[in-house]
Structure formats: structure tokens, C-alpha cells
Amino acid sequence: MSTSSQAGAGGNKPSAPLLSPVPSVRGPNIRSDVLLVLALAALPMLAGAVLPWVLLRPNRLAPGDYLRLPPPLMALMVLLALLPILSARFTPRLTWLAAGLTVFTTFWVLGQQTHSALLGQAEFARASAAAGVWLFGLGALIASYGAGLLLAGRRKALTWVWLPAVLILVWGGHLSGWSVLVEGRNEGPRWVQELVQHLRLVGTALGLSTLIGVPLAVWAAGRERVAVTVLGAANAIQTLPSLALLGLLIAPLSALSNAFPALRQAGISGIGIAPALTAMTLYALLPILRNGVVALRGVPVGTVDAARGMGMTGTQIFWRVQVPLALPVWLTGIRQAAVLLVGVASVAALIGAGGLGTYIFKGLQSAAADLILLGAVPAALLAIGVDAALRGLELWLGRRFGRVG
Amino acid sequence: MTSSSVTATRRVPGRRWPWGVLVWPALLLLCLIPGVLPRLLAPLNLGELTAFDPPLWRLTLTHLGLVALATGVVLLLGVPLAIAVTRPRREALRQLAETLVGLGQTVPTFAILALAVPALGFGWQPTLLGLIVYGLVPVVSNGIAGLLAVDASALDAARGMGMTGRQRLLRVELPLALPILLAGVRTSTVYNVGTATVGAALGAGGLGEPIINGLSQQNTALVLVGAVLSALLALSLDALLGLFSPRNQ
Amino acid sequence: MIELQALQKRYGETYAVRDLNLVFAEGVLTALLGPSGCGKTTTLRMINRLIEPTGGRVLLRGEDTHSLKPETLRRGIGYVIQQIGLFPHLNVAQNVATVPDLLGRPARDTARRVDELLDLVGLNPDEYRHKKPAELSGGQAQRVGVARALAADPPVLLMDEPFGALDPLARDKLQDAFREIQRGLKKTVIMVTHDIDEALRLADRIALMNAGELAQFGTPDDLIHRPASSFVRQFLGEDAALRQLAGRRAADFVRPGDPAGLPTVEAHLNARSALGIMLREGSDALAVTEEGQVTGVLHWRDLQTVPRLSAEFIPDERG
Numbered sequence: 024m025s026t027s028s029q030a031g032a033g034g035n036k037p038s039a040p041l042l043s044p045v046p047s048v049r050g051p052n053i054r055s056d057v058l059l060v061l062a063l064a065a066l067p068m069l070a071g072a073v074l075p076w077v078l079l080r081p082n083r084l085a086p087g088d089y090l091r092l093p094p095p096l097m098a099l100m101v102l103l104a105l106l107p108i109l110s111a112r113f114t115p116r117l118t119w120l121a122a123g124l125t126v127f128t129t130f131w132v133l134g135q136q137t138h139s140a141l142l143g144q145a146e147f148a149r150a151s152a153a154a155g156v157w158l159f160g161l162g163a164l165i166a167s168y169g170a171g172l173l174l175a176g177r178r179k180a181l182t183w184v185w186l187p188a189v190l191i192l193v194w195g196g197h198l199s200g201w202s203v204l205v206e207g208r209n210e211g212p213r214w215v216q217e218l219v220q221h222l223r224l225v226g227t228a229l230g231l232s233t234l235i236g237v238p239l240a241v242w243a244a245g246r247e248r249v250a251v252t253v254l255g256a257a258n259a260i261q262t263l264p265s266l267a268l269l270g271l272l273i274a275p276l277s278a279l280s281n282a283f284p285a286l287r288q289a290g291i292s293g294i295g296i297a298p299a300l301t302a303m304t305l306y307a308l309l310p311i312l313r314n315g316v317v318a319l320r321g322v323p324v325g326t327v328d329a330a331r332g333m334g335m336t337g338t339q340i341f342w343r344v345q346v347p348l349a350l351p352v353w354l355t356g357i358r359q360a361a362v363l364l365v366g367v368a369s370v371a372a373l374i375g376a377g378g379l380g381t382y383i384f385k386g387l388q389s390a391a392a393d394l395i396l397l398g399a400v401p402a403a404l405l406a407i408g409v410d411a412a413l414r415g416l417e418l419w420l421g422r423r424f425g426r427v428g
Numbered sequence: 429m430t431s432s433s434v435t436a437t438r439r440v441p442g443r444r445w446p447w448g449v450l451v452w453p454a455l456l457l458l459c460l461i462p463g464v465l466p467r468l469l470a471p472l473n474l475g476e477l478t479a480f481d482p483p484l485w486r487l488t489l490t491h492l493g494l495v496a497l498a499t500g501v502v503l504l505l506g507v508p509l510a511i512a513v514t515r516p517r518r519e520a521l522r523q524l525a526e527t528l529v530g531l532g533q534t535v536p537t538f539a540i541l542a543l544a545v546p547a548l549g550f551g552w553q554p555t556l557l558g559l560i561v562y563g564l565v566p567v568v569s570n571g572i573a574g575l576l577a578v579d580a581s582a583l584d585a586a587r588g589m590g591m592t593g594r595q596r597l598l599r600v601e602l603p604l605a606l607p608i609l610l611a612g613v614r615t616s617t618v619y620n621v622g623t624a625t626v627g628a629a630l631g632a633g634g635l636g637e638p639i640i641n642g643l644s645q646q647n648t649a650l651v652l653v654g655a656v657l658s659a660l661l662a663l664s665l666d667a668l669l670g671l672f673s674p675r676n677q
Numbered sequence: 678m679i680e681l682q683a684l685q686k687r688y689g690e691t692y693a694v695r696d697l698n699l700v701f702a703e704g705v706l707t708a709l710l711g712p713s714g715c716g717k718t719t720t721l722r723m724i725n726r727l728i729e730p731t732g733g734r735v736l737l738r739g740e741d742t743h744s745l746k747p748e749t750l751r752r753g754i755g756y757v758i759q760q761i762g763l764f765p766h767l768n769v770a771q772n773v774a775t776v777p778d779l780l781g782r783p784a785r786d787t788a789r790r791v792d793e794l795l796d797l798v799g800l801n802p803d804e805y806r807h808k809k810p811a812e813l814s815g816g817q818a819q820r821v822g823v824a825r826a827l828a829a830d831p832p833v834l835l836m837d838e839p840f841g842a843l844d845p846l847a848r849d850k851l852q853d854a855f856r857e858i859q860r861g862l863k864k865t866v867i868m869v870t871h872d873i874d875e876a877l878r879l880a881d882r883i884a885l886m887n888a889g890e891l892a893q894f895g896t897p898d899d900l901i902h903r904p905a906s907s908f909v910r911q912f913l914g915e916d917a918a919l920r921q922l923a924g925r926r927a928a929d930f931v932r933p934g935d936p937a938g939l940p941t942v943e944a945h946l947n948a949r950s951a952l953g954i955m956l957r958e959g960s961d962a963l964a965v966t967e968e969g970q971v972t973g974v975l976h977w978r979d980l981q982t983v984p985r986l987s988a989e990f991i992p993d994e995r996g
Contacts, residue, residue: 054517059518165524168527266626267639267654267662270639270642274648326765330764331727331751334751334752335775343764380538
């Protein structure tokens with residue numbers, strides 16, 4: 024038992040070649056800790072199955088009725104909630120399929136229930152997802168994650184088997200009765216516009232802060248006292264609330280535009296895109312600057328000395344030795360900055376910079392949950408996506424430049 | 429040699445009280461005296477500051493209360509969670525916890541807070557939920573890291589001396605993991621001061637309120653009042669909690 | 678080959694190196710020996726101008742190094758350091774090829790040269806060419822470091838505590854390997870070390886430094902048998918002669934002769950052990966055996982002067 028759990032403990036890579044000739048997991052070998060995760064996943068799913076799934080309202084603001092699943096379907100969902108753990112116990116090789124099925128069914132039943140709830144209702148009636156959907160979906164995703172732990176190497180991709188199926192459901196209009204998608208359809212092109220605006224804000228601020236931060240980090244890293252000051256300041260500023268920082272950064276701009284009306288005409292004032300971009304750029308500058316300094320100073324002294332002793336010029340040392348060695352850590356800083364920016368950009372809607380935050384604030388003001396979801400969920404997914412993409416880039420670069428340890 | 433080291437220890441009787449820590453709290457209290465902040469900001473000519481309702485000290489207390497409550501819940505939930513997932517043969521649970529913690533770090537704070545509104549309605553409740561979720565991230569991740577960093581030989585020695593699993597946890601693992609765990613609590617609390625400012629958008633009150641109001645009314649002076657106070661609160665808590673974590677860590 | 682004339686390095690009021698005059702002859706391995714802080718590393722780094730002197734000059738083949746661009750100077754001088762300093766992002770072959778690439782040599786020639794050098798330092802090119810530095814042991818990494826320094830075939834090699842970071846076993850093996858390499862290449866080598874055994878074992882000449890000044894310059898025998906000052910004697914220690922013997926193999930002292938009736942010693946044992954056998958057996962000569970075959974005789978009187986590596990001292994059997 025202990026050896027099998029250790030093989031998993033070290034990560035799946037070392038155990039993969041050992042296991043690949045035999046089926047990846049066999050009944051008696053099933054790891055008890057994965058069963059625990061699947062049991063943990065079954066709890067919210069069971070609770071979700073019996074809780075209401077749909078909130079039906081005559082219009083998007085009015086209070087409404089909570090609708091539970093019809094008893095046969097409820098029984099089916101209870102069974103489905105237990106499917107992953109039963110599968111792991113008896114047919115572990117198919118656990119991924121069972122878990123994927125629970126995720127897919129969450130969406131399918133949501134679509135089917137919202138449609139049937141809206142039957143015979145007026146045009147403005149809205150059917151939203153209620154607690155049952157969220158709990159069941161949460162459990163299903165955890166089950167799917169747990170099932171992934173039973174898979175090794177490339178087979179891990181099977182945990183995502185539900186994703187294309189769900190996309191087909193959305194594409195095919197099966198979920199068109201769900202209130203969030205109804206709102207999305209109503210907003211349509213405007214929503215796309217805000218998404219693009221969000222991306223543009225993040226992209227511009229990231230680009231500007233990289234342009235400023237990279238040379239600044241190079242300059243600071245070469246000077247002991249400057250570097251120490253920069254690192255100290257960056258750490259102190261990091262403890263400040265981001266909203267406070269946004270406010271503090273906007274204040275000087277606003278003061279400037281008050282003092283010089285010409286600036287106001289040029290679009291520089293305390294509100295709109297310019298102050299948001301300025302604040303975001305300065306905010307993203309911190310991790311880029313900090314990681315840049317740390318990375319450049321982390322290049323081993325012996326390596327630089329050897330390069331100098333071999334007759335490399337300063338420029339050659341910088342491009343051939345320091346940059347490739349600092350790049351992975353530096354990219355981590357840029358990734359942190361990008362993820363931070365996705366978040367800050369959603370707050371920037373408050374000062375009229377647009378972006379997905381517009382929907383969150385609109386939703387908060389009019390107490391419309393669907394609008395909040397329309398802004399918050401894509402913002403969250405965007406952050407996760409940006410993080411994953413840049414992580415992949417880091418991994419690829421790290422492997423290319425061979426930083427093993 | 430020995431005599432000089434003896435005098436050296438005599439000269440410093442125990443740890444000196446680090447008075448520097450009190451700089452930020454003192455500044456915060458100074459700014460909370462009614463009339464001080466408006467008078468300081470008046471020369472900047474950024475906007476009008478009428479009397480605050482509720483008063484600034486109430487906002488600060490609300491803010492502090494939310495953060496303290498969240499930190500309490502985070503400790504009650506996070507520490508047992510970190511212990512639970514670092515037991516032997518809890519590998520999968522630990523990976524799940526680490527993945528969730530990673531997600532918590534990535535998903536924007538504002539999105540988490542906003543998503544809590546449909547479930548809990550307006551007011552301080554969704555903010556508290558957001559603070560707890562967000563505050564769990566550093567506590568759980570540092571707790572896991574600290575417990576995993578405990579030297580295997582120390583545990584082996586403890587087992588060799590006949591300690592039960594419970595005794596090993598209480599007498600060896602937790603004391604050794606404590607510094608890293610406390611650093612996590614500090615980070616969690618300080619970040620939550622920031623998160624709670626965003627909570628003002630959900631009607632939680634607190635020091636975010638002047639910032640949000642100031643931003644939407646284009647009153648920069650109001651923004652500055654909130655920004656300065658919440659920054660001072662964060663720095664104060666950071667300094668005070670720093671007392672509990674060893675310097676050379 | 679290299680001449681230091683009144684070389685000086687001053688930091689404020691303190692002298693790291695003071696009025697140093699030294700000649701490093703061509704093809705000779707000179708050890709810069711001394712306690713830490715004696716200025717030996719500063720001296721070495723002034724030769725390739727990683728540190729600029731505050732006085733005096735360094736002549737390379739009669740030419741003042743100050744008239745060259747520092748980068749050009751350095752590309753013509755091999756450099757090996759204690760921290761090894763391999764580039765972690767490049768593989769072994771790319772590391773070795775660094776200076777030829779900087780000099781703009783054709784890639785195909787360089788690739789062949791890299792294989793030669795890896796062979797020379799005892800690493801199988803097919804096995805090691807594509808490895809990353811992180812995959813190497815300390816000894817292997819420094820072998821690559823030596824190969825890298827030799828890549829452009831520089832006449833001069835500067836080594837700063839090259840074997841200092843290795844464990845004793847790896848250090849021994851690498852010192853042996855380097856002695857063989859130097860026997861074949863006859864580079865002008867200047868090696869900084871604080872390890873007396875290393876200096877006695879490898880160096881043809883020793884420049885012993887103390888507090889920024891030269892305490893004595895000469896062959897190891899000079900320093901052992903004719904110390905110029907009490908500092909030299911103290912630094913080398915009373916057992917310096919024995920330690921010197923410990924660094925040589927019995928085979929190095931073999932002469933043709935009649936081995937009949939003599940006690941035997943195996944050729945791979947060190948000369949100090951051979952001396953021990955002589956004392957134990959009460960004999961002033963030993964028969965040296967290699968794999969059971971007698972190869973010659975080792976005499977007591979030969980152990981009193983130790984043969985060196987440089988041209989005039991190298992024993993005939995290698996040519």
C-alpha cells in the first residue's frame with residue numbers, strides 16, 4: 024500500500040513508465056485517498072440533487088419561485104452523484120467517464136429544467152440556476168478532478184472529456200433558457216465589446232509596464248543600493264489595498280487635470296480610460312520590476328565571472344547569459360502582473376474605463392444576479408486562462424533554457 | 429572570550445520592545461481624529477469634504493471587524509484543513525487543496541465577492557464570505573508548506589521516542605510549522621484589508637466606501653481619505669502581526 | 678611568457694598586492710600559493726584584467742596587456758574558476774564552444790574541437806555532449822570547465838582554486854587527469870591555490886605570497902629545502918618534503934637496475950609509501966613492480982629531489 028501511494032506522491036511522471044504496460048489502475052490498487060476525494064465530491068452533489076435547481080421569476084428583477092427537480096429525475100441525480108465513487112471502487116479505469124458524465128449532466132439538466140420552467144410563461148420570465156445547480160456542479164468538477172488523479176501522463180486529458188460535449192450543448196441552444204445566457208444574448212455585441220475592452224486594457228497596461236519595467240529592472244539590478252530600495256518599496260506597496268492604490272494613483276492625475284485644463288482636453292483626467300491605464304500600468308510595474316531585479320541578481324556570480332573571464336563584452340554577457348537565465352523568473356512576474364491586471368481591470372469600470380466590470384457594477388446596482396454572473400464568470404475564466412497560458416510559456420522556456428533546479 | 433559573551437548577554441536583557449512597530453497605528457489614530465484628514469487634504473484642492481456619515485472611526489471599526497471576523501473563521505477552518513490534508517495517505521486531498529488554493533490566487537477578488545452576492549444578497553455577508561474564501565488561500569498554502577517542510581528525521585525521532593500521532597502533531601509538527609503558518613496568517617490578514625475595501629461595492633461599508641463614492645462622484649479628496657486610511661490600516665496590521673513572526677525567516 | 682612588473686593593487690589605504698615582480702615561463706605550471714587574503718586571486722585577476730591594477734604592468738609576450746581591449750585579451754587566455762561557472766542554460770557542447778564562437782570560428786571545426794576536448798578531459802562526447810550542467814556531478818562539471826578554457830587553444834591558462842569545491846576523491850582524480858593533460862599540452866598555467874598539497878603535486882614553480890607581497894618564488898624543492906624566511910617554512914610545515922612525496926607515484930622515480938633481492942613496491946603506490954617500505958625493510962632501494970612485472974629500481978637518493986613536469990625535468994619515459 025505504502026509503495027503505491029508513494030508512486031503517486033512523487034508525481035505521476037516517474038510511475039508512468041512502470042505502469043504503462045499494465046492498465047493504469049486496478050481494483051485492489053485503487054488509492055484510498057482518491058476515494059476520499061470522490062466521497063467529498065459526492066456530498067455537495069447529493070445535497071444539490073435535493074435542493075431547488077431553478078429560480079423562476081416573472082421578470083429579471085422580481086422575486087420568484089424555487090423549483091425542485093421532479094422526483095424521478097431527483098432519484099436519477101442521486102444515483103449519478105454516487106456514480107464516480109462507485110466506478111472508482113469497481114471499474115476504476117472508467118472513473119473519468121463517470122465523473123465527466125456528472126459534469127455534463129449538470130449542464131444538460133439545467134438546460135432541460137430551465138426550458139420546461141419557461142414553458143407557458145410570459146416573454147420576460149427568467150429561469151435562473153439555483154443552489155442545487157451550483158452545488159451539484161461544484162461536486163461534479165471535484166469528482167472530475169479526483170478522477171484525473173487516477174490517470175497518468177497523456178490520459179489526464181480525459182478529465183476534460185465533458186468540455187466539448189458542454190460546448191455542443193451551448194452551441195446547439197440547449198441552454199438558451201438559462202437566464203445568464205438570455206442576458207448574454209440580449210447584450211450580445213455590447214458584451215463582446217466590453218470583453219474586448221477588458222482585454223485591451225489588460226494588454227495595453229501589461230505592454231506599457233513591461234516596456235517601462237524591463238529596462239528599469241536592468242538598471243536597478245546593477246546597482247546594489249537602488250536594487251535594495253526597489254525591492255523594499257515593492258514589498259511595502261504590495262501590502263496596500265489595490266483599490267486604495269488605484270485611488271492614490273488617480274489623485275495626482277486628477278489634480279493635474281484640475282490645474283491644467285489643456286490636459287483635460289487631451290483626455291487626461293480623474294475618470295475614463297487614461298487614469299485607469301495609468302494606475303494599472305503602475306500597479307503591474309511592481310511585480311515586473313521586483314521579479315526582474317530578483318531574477319537578474321539571482322544569476323550566479325560565478326557564471327558571470329566565467330563569462331567575463333572568457334572575454335564576453337558587457338552586452339554579450341547580458342544577452343547570452345543574464346537574460347536567458349533570468350527569463351523564467353521574470354516571466355513569473357509578468358504572469359502575476361497579468362493576472363492582477365485582469366482583476367484590477369474589472370474594478371476600473373468604476374471610473375468609466377469599461378470592461379467586464381461594467382456588468383458586475385450594473386448587476387450590483389440593479390440587484391440583477393444574471394448581470395453580475397455575466398461579468399464575474401468571464402473575468403474569472405479570463406484570469407485562469409491568462410494564468411494557464413503564461414504558465415505554459417514559462418514551462419516551455421524553462422525547458423528550453425534547461426533550468427532543471 | 430567567555431567573559432565578553434557573558435557581558436554581551438547581560439547588556440541586552442531579553443528582546444527590546446520594537447517601538448518602530450507603533451508608527452503606523454499612531455498615524456492611523458491621528459488621521460481618525462475628526463477634522464485632521466480634511467484639513468490635511470484641503471490645500472490640494474481636490475474636492476469638497478463634507479461631514480462624514482457614518483464617521484470615519486465607525487468605518488474603520490467596521491472594516492477592522494470584518495477582517496478580524498474573517499481571520500478568526502479562516503484560522504478555525506484553514507489550520508485543521510492544512511493538518512488534515514498533510515496526513516499520510518491524503519495525497520489526493522492535498523493536491524485538491526493546492527489546486528483550489530491556486531485557483532483562489534488567480535480568480536480576481538472582485539469576481540469572488542460579486543459571485544457571493546446572488547447567494548447572500550447585499551451587505552456585509554457576501555464580503556465576509558469573500559474574505560473567508562480569499563483569506564484561506566495563504567493560510568492553507570503556508571500551513572501545507574510548513575507542515576510538509578518538517579524534517580522527516582525529527583518525526584522519525586519523535587516516533588522512536590514513543591510519541592503517538594497526536595503528540596507528534598502537537599509537540600513536533602505544529603511548533604516547527606508555526607513560523608510559516610503565522611507568516612500565512614499575516615499575509616491573509618493584510619490582503620483581506622485590501623479585499624474588504626472592494627467589499628464596499630457590495631454594501632459592506634468600511635473604508636472602501638469613501639473610495640467607491642469618491643470614484644463614482646469624481647471627488648478625489650474622498651478617494652484619498654479612504655485610500656490613506658485603508659493603506660494605514662493595512663500597514664498597521666502588517667507591522668503588529670510582524671511581532672509574532674521571527675525576523676530571520 | 679607573462680611578466681609582472683611592479684604590479685600593485687590598492688584599495689584606499691590598504692594594498693591587496695604590492696610591488697610584485699614575477700616571470701611566468703612558457704610551458705610551466707606556476708602555483709600562486711598563500712593564505713587567504715594574501716592577494717593571490719587579485720594577482721591572477723589582474724593578468725586577464727578582471728581587476729585593473731593601480732600600478733605597474735603586466736606583459737604578455739613582451740606586450741603590455743593594457744594596450745589590448747580587455748575582451749580580446751581574455752579570449753586569448755583560458756580561465757577556470759572554483760565556482761566552475763558553467764552556463765546552466767547551455768548544454769555541455771555549447772558551453773565548451775563559447776570562446777570559439779565568440780572568436781567567430783566555423784561551427785563545424787568547433788564541433789570537432791569540442792569532441793576532442795571532451796575526450797581529453799575524460800568525458801565520452803557521445804554521452805555528455807547534450808547534457809545540461811545540472812545533470813553533471815561536481816567533478817564532471819569542472820572537467821567541462823577545463824575543456825571550455827582550452828577550447829580556443831589559448832597558450833595561457835588561469836586557474837582560480839579550480840579543484841577547491843570538489844570532494845577529496847573527485848579532487849584527486851581531477852588533479853591526476855589535469856597533470857596528464859598538462860604533460861601533453863605544456864600550457865603556461867598560473868594556478869591560484871591555498872592547498873599546499875595541490876601546489877606540491879602539480880606545480881613546477883611556486884610563488885608563495887603573503888600580505889600582498891612575494892614571500893618566495895622557486896621550485897617546490899627550493900621552497901622545501903631552501904626556505905627564504907621563517908614564514909615560508911611555517912607555511913609549508915615541517916613535513917612538507919613528505920607531503921611532496923605523497924603526491925607522486927613510485928613509478929615516477931624508476932630507474933633501470935638490478936632488482937634482485939630487493940623488497941618490492943607497486944608502481945601505483947605513492948612515493949611516501951615507498952619511503953615507508955624502505956624504512957621498515959632497512960633497504961635503500963626497492964624493486965618497482967607493475968602487475969607482477971618488475972619495471973625497475975627506486976633509489977633512496979632519488980626521493981630527495983622530486984622530478985617536475987616542466988620540459989627539462991620530465992622523466993625520459995614519456996619523451
